[in-house]
Amino acid sequence: MKPISITIHPDKIIKFICGILTIYLFFAFLPIPRPIGTGLDPSWKYGISQLAANNVIFGKDIIFTYGSFGYLVRGAILEQNFWDIFIFKIIIHLILFTVAIWRILKSRHSLEKLSIAISVSFPYLISDFYEALQTEYQTLYIIIILLSFREIWQGKHAHYWAVGIGALGGFLLHSKVSMGLQASVSLFIFFSVQVLLGLRNRFGVRKNLLLLLDSQLATATTAFLFLQVDNFSNWLSVILSLVTSVVIGVAVIPKILTSHPRLQQISQFTPRLLYGISLAVIILISQPSLLDYLNGYSHITAGYSGGMSYIGSSTELTLIFLELLGLFWLLLLVAQSGNPSFSVAMILLTLLTFKHGFVRQGAHGLRFVFSMPLIFALCTLQIRPRFWQKFAYSLHLYSLVLCLVFHNYYTNLFADYYPTNLVRPLAPALVAEKFNYFWNPVSLKADLLAQSAENLQDVILPAPVREVIGDGSVDIIPRETSMVAANGLNWQPRPVFQSQAAYTPYLDNANRNSLANSPRDFLLYNFHTVDGRHPFFDAPATAVYYTCHYGISPQVPELVQLPVLPNLMVLEPLPQSRCGEERERRELSVVWDDFAQITAEDGEMVRAEIEIEHSFWGRLAKSLFRVPPVMMTVRDMSGEERTYRILVANAENGVWLSHLPRHDGEAFAFFQGQLPPRTYSVKFSTLNPGLFQPRIRMTLRGYGLGEFREQPAMAEEISRVAD
Template identity: 25%
Template sequence: MKGISKRLKKKTFLIIATFLLILTTIPDLVKVFAPVVDTQDTSWAWLLGYAFLNNLQWGKEIIFTFGPLGFLENTYFYSNHLLWFITAIANIFVRLVFYAFFIYFVYLCVFKEKDSSNSQSSITFYFFYVLISAISIIVSSSIPISMLLCLMATLIIVDTFNCDFIKNNKIILIRYVLSGALFAFSSLIKFNVIPFAILFLLVYPFLMVYSFRDKKIFFQGFVGLISFILVFLLIYLIIGQNLSNLPALLMGIYEIIKGYTPAMFLNGKILQTLVAVITLLYFVYLILISYKKKKKILFSQLFLLFLLLFFVFKEGFVRQDNIITGGHTLSFFTVCLILLAFIIFLYSRMKLSNSFINFVFLIIFFFNVIGGIIYINGARNIVCLSNLSFSKHKRIELQQSINSAIRNQFKVDPSILQSIGDQPVTIIPWDLMMSQGYNFKFIPQVVPQAYSAYTPYLDEQNAKQILSDVALQKIIYTFEDIDNRYPLFSEPYTFMTILSCYRTEIAGNKYSLLTRKKSCHDLNLTSISSIETGLNQWIDLPSNADFMDIYINPTLISHIIDILYKPFSQIYISFKLSNNQIVGPYRFIPGVSKDHLFVKYFIRNQRDLNDLMSKDAYNLLKIKSFTITTKGINLDYDKSYNVIFYNSSFS
């Protein structure tokens, strides 16, 4: 009877697992670019496909958070239908492999126990683990494939601590190579995986020595890192990237990652933050307990899993949306659920679980559902995929519908379209996907969306492109920005270059067309005065000041805060105008505040921008003074800062 019962459990588990596998490996396979509410995110997603199809060189022609395989992250219906089909199949394949891997691991942990007399073989225990597995797999259907690849690589490495390094040496080496390859694929989809992957694969060999005291194991442990580097470079070359651009690529990645937290952070719901902190602290508690009890293998496994959890914590909570479910924090909570389930299985395998451990895990596990999402798509996605894959007519029909929706979304003035014709054009700050609807000869900025040029290096790359690319005759410009920023201060050096090289040709209400002058006019900036001042003080501008540089230095502790979390305070700028009106506060980005901020006039809207670019200053208001303030606990910036004012030949 006991043998029959055990076989029945296995069959039941496999039936449930297979059902979940079929049910949840069906992502949204056909996303459309329009109509949409948010053109900002869909535009950068569109750009990733455009960049791949046009073989743009990362680091030289484009610098972004996502890499050359970034188009795989979303299943948008690209105008190149083969590219869309690849994204759909890649999403199905990666998810299927992840679910199969996760189910197999659960099977090993729960149903391969040699000690059948263990109380954990009870039916209650069985259904507890099946329930945990089911929720984990369902929730993971909302995780992007870059994170799934990263997650698989992490779990494969963590599980090597449970292997016999003598009997299974070849298998372990295969695991190292596979893990490094998965990290490489993930990194080429999203670049911020790179520092985590390198740190993880560097720490692993030292934890192996700590756990097993074997030098041979230590040196073998670096195979994963070597695999990561080689596979990364191999794929990089296969997809048409040039190795000579690698230094520029690495520099661009460094600048994007370095500047992201202070420039892009947002604060959201405190409940989400508390749950996340409780979860992190509980992981730390488990690590300390395992170290105290000299459970070296468990300590090493928990430490590596904590690295991943901290990585997704930063990923989710730096730019925290002010909503209860979904948003950027979804990444943390969904991955957290998977890791918690994995740890429960580790405890089960090592026979270290007890009622207290399971109870606390269970509470945190389900508490994390607050920030997660149960996301199941039915068979309609497979039907839709099949219909589009085998019917050229349906693909063309959908493509025409999307292009029409894009045109209806943006409604660019016909006179602008006529003027552009077949000339190269760029779009600032972010509505890039209009290029598809109007079939523009599109040249993206090096940093494609203006708000992402948040360091001097990134701002400079866009400015250099404006100066050097004389073929770039037209710019479609919109006066808008994210996070209540003042638009002219997002990429100030670039805007100064636009002032020098372009003029208004067609003044629109939302979209204006700027045309390149015959030659760029040197603005000849001349320093006229400087001042040292402090936060919360009003500073009068010299009457002939056209530009200014503001040097706000971060504190020493701010660097630690940025690594561990995000700044505690946001910094703002307000202006007093020539009519004595006070405007602001606007979110201020100190990273680019020394890139020559234009302060001759205050630009209120698109009409003011058109007048400025036409050199018609009659209706423009001058800036008389400004003040820098902070909101929150200011541990991030020095209380004093320096300002340099410049005069120029701009009139």
Template identity: 25%
Template sequence: MQATERESHESAVATESASATKDASDEGVRSEKAAPIRLRLESRSRELVARLPGTAALLWFGLTALIAGVPSTLIPSPGFDPSWQAGIGFAVSDNLRFGQDIVFNYGPWGFLDWPQHVSRTQAALGFLFGMAAVLALYWVVYLCVRPRWSGGVAGVIAFAVTVASAPAGPGGRLVYAGLLLTLLTLHDRFTRRIDTWRDAVPVVLLTAVGTLLLQVKFSEGVVLLALAGLVAVSVASVRQLIRGVGRALATFVVTFLVLWVGAGQRITDIVPWVRGSQEISSGYQEALAIEQGEFAFGYLTAGFLALVVGFLALRLAVRHKTVATAGIVVVSAVMLAFGFKHGFTRHDPAHEVSFFLAAGFLIVGFTTWVGRPAVALAAAAAAFLMAPSSLANYDPFLARNQWRTGIELLINNDYRLTSVEAGRARARDTYQLPESIVSELRGRPVHVDPMELTLPWAYSLDWHPVPVFQTFSAYTPYLDQLNAEALIEAPADQVVLQEATLGIDNRNIRWDTPRYLLALACNYRVGARAERWTVLHHSLNRCSAPETTVSQPVTAGTPVLVPQVGTGEMLVARYRPEPSSMLASLVHLGLKDWSPIEVGADDRTFRLPEALTDGPLLVSLPAELAWQAPFDAFQYRQLTFNRAGTVEFQVIKVQ
């Protein structure tokens, strides 16, 4: 009996021991399975903590917002650039239709990039947009450099480069923030190599902001959407590719329609607006390809930075051979091309900043990847030193004064109204428009030719512009024809106030947008005149169809005699240059046209956009159609072309 009890007890102990051993074994297995997950979570937690901003970073951000996020104090004013910048806001305030009434490379939200006190709403939204751009750029720079440096040092770097990017404006800052977010996303995919919900965030965010920028400034929106597309396709599997592209397309369509309709625009105007914006962007590359000032140093510095960026990108791609590093090469090429087109097409110190900022932010983004981040940061510093025109961008006292004025304009309505009225008075003092002309303009739709869009605002006139409202920006036949048709189809009481001025960039103002000028000469009659101003009233067409009199080949540098015409006849020329070689065309397309068309008219030589060489170019204007210089009666004696081709002269009879 005792033996039986002993055996039973031993059996129970053995069973309990076996059960405990099994439990311990199962716990060990679970622990082994959980270990990799725990390690990954700990690693991600450490990385997240490392990137969280500390007190120093927050203080530097506050200083950045103070200096770089100032509200606008701009009030519309006369001049070449101030007029088109204010004109975007005027178009929105007057409920003009983008794509029909207005065709420009800025869209219905373009006033966000150049907020002026056309209205309080525009100024307030512009302030919020600018502050958001500063916030985004600062923190993305901080996230790029924080893993390599302390929070305080990372804050200083983010402050310095964000303030240095002031010439880019809010839209440009968002492009560079998008660039850095793209590089961070590719680096994140390279280190994780797994598909999670986090992969959706950069694609959706870049696409949404890029779509907004498309309706702010067309070219900046295109480049940011290109970066969003690169993030969407830089994945390791077809499943991820389909997901990424689907997210991008859905985000683009929804965001575009919401913004377009929210701006009070019509769905039917989307296609003509996109077409017109594309025409202006592409035409700009050829029409304004010019070198101004001391340009050699800019090219040398740009070449050095391009080599640095290319070396870093290709080294990463060759060393790692992944989709993410291949994406780095494509991103670098896209941004360098964007910077070069913006910075060196119309090449002067103010424009070349675009390239140096693009190169600088690319190198800042590479600090996450390279083994010697300090060397990369030194190269980036060389790029950013080329950007600011002075240390005034870093002046906290100047920023303080701008905050004082900007906030007062936003909050104090009496102060704002007084300031705006003072701005109108200053503009009127500049224009010096006689009362006789003002009275002739009142009560009629007014277009101001060629560029002073602030004038109708200064005199409280009814602004009714042609679609490309600064006419020299109609760089292509399509844009030129839009303006010509707008003049012809304008209301019967339409008037054009033309200022006697010279062409820009050594272009002949008699040939700027030739179809538009022909429509103006034939369909408008002279009204009041005073000093440099002439009023032209819409009337019936007084010109016959053109008839060809002479068509002949021309050789480069050989003068061509202009045929004589009789009284009451106008002569126009159509020049068709021989096409450039394939190599030259590729250089022009990829980089810049360093050999523009030049046409000599008697003793002067002018640049002529190649897209507009078919004219019809005015070479003779009779007294019956003339108004004031440079559109007084004239006839050129000879023309000289710098490229071989064919020239055709046509006579138009004045009825």
């Protein structure tokens, strides 16, 4: 009997194990859509889903950082959008896995493969509870990995890749605007550097210039078409423009240039230039306007660093700055190793991700920290295997350690929201659940809709209140849009449908004009805001409008109590404005930390247009990072002091100053015409006054009482002070 020989192939065993592990991780990291929830973030996630379902036009009807396809990356599940979200998330997940595996297979040795695998996996580990690192940032990771492939951009199919990624950037503009800009601008920088290198080396200029044009034309085309995807005239205009440009550029122009041999070299560029010019004209004259869409976003992002800045631990920033210094050094080494275009593109992406994560700081920094290992790993692949590559691996290890440190800190700090176990997504029970959902998405849909219904129990209006509202048009101030889903309301939102995001006069005026031009039958109002602001400071011009033109509904004359939304007020339009006519104006200049008095001569009711200008260093800090919050301390006639945060950008729109309700009860009385105690004086403070001009200009605008009533004792006190 012949002996049986068994040959063991370690390589095949390792490949088999890696294959099984890859499949396991694919299901472990499977992105699961979210149900409708209550609160600040869940409300806007529901809002973008509902608005997309209502076919509103972002940039015209709504101004936000997400567009008409934003629901695909961050939206809450509705009955009508489940399949869109589920399929889109699976596609992005599959593409990222495919691209990552491709990058791993192209790596030179095991350490490179391991660094890529770990770097891609780390964001997945927290994406179940930190949703920004799910589909939203995964699209960015796909683009980053593709940019690292030199063989793609030096190969014969580079034009297809340029058009594909460019078109993806245009689409992403209508999911999350910043993602689209990062994709398209990084691609622009990538090819621009290639063109400049070609000019220096006199090689590859034409090819890279064509890649640059193709990518940007693809971005502009999809960005325009997806602004209103069902607009047939837009599609027809683009198709006619493209066909005409190709016909003229290919069939007509070359014949004209035959008598000019030197000009024949530009014949390849002619169709692209003609199409680019015609597309630009179409974009400029078309309505709805892509430029308006981007302009609205620019106002939100311009006010974000001042409006949402939060100063956290200086130790965190020190650790992050060390990481940035290490990364920039690696990018310099990558440039010296022959890929400067990748280095420059990564600088832009890194700085934008850093600012987004650390303007707000806190847990927002997780998105930056968990994204950095991938960039470190891709840099390491492109550095020549010498001392500096070993140094690069040590920096990559540092970035992974930072992920663990930040995760441990914030999951303990916010233990009620974030699970402390980093490897929790790898638990077999959770993987099995996702595996079942993948093959039976109908059950996932049913579970999510059931979870939504359970969550919405906390914001269901009492039956008598719901009966009063009926089919009337409703807006919700400041933000709890989940009430729309819970109660089937006829929601007519303001353009910036969460008040805390109206950072600039442009946004504030858009909301004010919306209420003035299309008065809602009801406002569901809650006297709350974020970050220690006064609720009237969120959108000051809008606040002045609804405090003058709306009052407590006589049909709902009491505060409405909901489990997660106590002291809700139901407001109805008044027959006429209850505010008096404008009378006096006084301009004054105040310095930091010095009280300025508001006198009786300033008016019975007073608004303040507050102009706080940044110094040179403040403008630089605001552009690159953030500026500290500005606080306003008000002192009333009894000597009580209260401090609120104000938004520097929109305070010039004129905040109510003379009478600021201190709590829900006084706000309820305010909407019935009863004024709270009068503000006697005001001062401004900040952590670093050197980032601002030394003087603050205030214009006090006085008004008559109109139909408001002052407290009798307070009226006597004002008269006494005036005397």
